[in-house]
Amino acid sequence: MMARTIVFANRKGGSGKTTTAINCAHGLSKNGKVLFIDMDAQAHASSILAPASAKTHRSISDVLGQNVPIDQAIYTSRLPNISIIPSSRELGSYELAAGVDTESAVILADALSAQFxxxxxxxxxxxxxxxxxxxxxxxxxxxxxxPMPLHFLAMEGLAEMMRVIYRLNAEANPDLRLAGIIPTFYNKRVKTSKKIRQEIEMNFGTPILLPPIRNNIKLAESPAYGQTIFVFAAKSIGAADYRELVKHIADPGQVFSL
Ligand SMILES: Nc1ncnc2c1ncn2[C@@H]1O[C@H](COP(=O)(O)OP(=O)(O)OP(=O)(O)O)[C@@H](O)[C@H]1O
Ligand SMILES: [Mg+2]
Incomplete structure (x- = not known):
């Protein structure tokens, strides 16, 4: 086994990152073992995946602070085949204290390599x-x-993410690459969506767009029940969209056209 290391990132808040990460984790876990790392102090993903019974004592803060070996911060989640390193409130202070330097940024990468x-x-x-x-x-x-809503302003966020990826390619992580753009909160009737899709296709020249995740009320409701969409509403449009996306992530060779 050689783990694929995947991050769902966007500079823009509320773009569907956590929803996508959790539901893709659940989808991918049907065919493989998943380790989920919650790096957000808001701990939304932890609240859905965290173990139901035993309270977790270790968190990603302990890994970043090098207080414990990484395997002591890994817990069995509520879902089969998924383990989790939970987030904690202290993450916020880590963000402030550490500053953005590559020395602290490699701690997680080093720790993870033992888990590949x-x-x-x-x-x-x-x-x-x-x-x-x-x-x-x-x-x-x-x-x-x-993951990004195809709104007019979203292009700026995308350009900024690309600059960060290129910078990290030069400095700390030559292997990092943009694997795909996932349209979220998608509504094909919104005309700007089509323009932005075309703009993205022109800029990247390759099939970089993945199957879209439509706006779906069940996706908005599921976190309140602490469930993934596949548990909360397996027959919903949201579940169907994430099922399709998971197929493409599991087999990146496939070409998709909107
Ligand atoms: N396709 C969708 N349709 C409807 N609601 C959605 C959809 N995707 C996500 N949501 C809801 O939108 C909100 C923001 O989504 P989410 O938390 O996944 O975004 P995020 O990018 O992780 O946010 P943050 O930047 O705060 O981490 C959540 O309440 C979520 O339930
Ligand atoms: Mg989030």
Whole structure:
């Protein structure tokens, strides 16, 4: 086994990163072992995946602070085949204290390398702030997927993410690459969506767009029940869209056209 390390990142808040990370983790876990890393102090992903019974004592902060070996911060999640390193409130102070330097950014990458043989997928959910936690996530990963609503302003966020990827390619992580753009909150009747799609296709010249995730009320409701879309509403449009996306992530060779 050689884990694929995947991060769902976007500089823009509320773009569907966590929803996509959790549901893709669940989808991919049907065919492989997943390690989920919650890098966001808001701990939304932890609240859905965290173990139901035993309270977790260790968190990603302990790994970043090098307080414990990484395997002591890995817990069995509520879902079969998924393990999790939970987030904690202290992450916020780590972000402030560490500053953005590559020295602290490689800690997670180093720690994870010992886990590559244990998992098929390592999935990282970073916060939207372009600080040390996002950079650490990008240094630890090889594949970046960018979930983004196809709104007019979203292009700026995409350009900024591309600059960060190129910078990290030169400085700390030559293997990092944009693996795909995932249209989220998608509504094909919104005319700007089509223009932005065309703009993205022109800029990248390759089939970089993945199957879209439509706006779906069940996706908005599921977190309140602490469930992934496949548990909460397996027959919903949201579940169908994530099922399709997971197929493409599991087999990146496939070409997709909107
Ligand atoms: N396709 C969708 N349709 C409807 N609601 C959605 C969809 N995707 C996500 N949501 C809801 O939108 C909100 C923001 O989504 P999410 O938390 O995944 O974004 P995020 O990018 O992780 O946010 P943050 O930047 O705060 O980490 C959540 O309440 C989520 O339930
Ligand atoms: Mg999030």
């Amino acid at each position: 043989n244990e998992y098929d997928y390592i999935i990282i959910d970073p916060p939207p702030t372009l600080g040390v936690l996002m950079v650490t996530s990008l240094v630890a990963a090889k594949e970046v997927y960018i």
